Amino acid sequence: MDKYTRTVLTIIAVSLVAIAIQNTITPAKARGSCGEESYNPCFVKLVN
Numbered sequence: 001m002d003k004y005t006r007t008v009l010t011i012i013a014v015s016l017v018a019i020a021i022q023n024t025i026t027p028a029k030a031r032g033s034c035g036e037e038s039y040n041p042c043f044v045k046l047v048n
Contacts, residue, residue, distance in 0.1 A: 001009075
């Protein structure tokens with residue numbers, strides 16, 4: 001395999017791994033009555 005083909009396949013492989021990892025992470029859930037309507041958005045504050 002030449003260098004170009006190896007680079008393209010590596011980029012594709014890394015992208016597929018990133019998609020797989022992204023799908024395993026669950027989205028954060030907000031508590032309360034926000035987000036039920038389009039005029040009542042939710043805001044999530046992340047703290048350590």
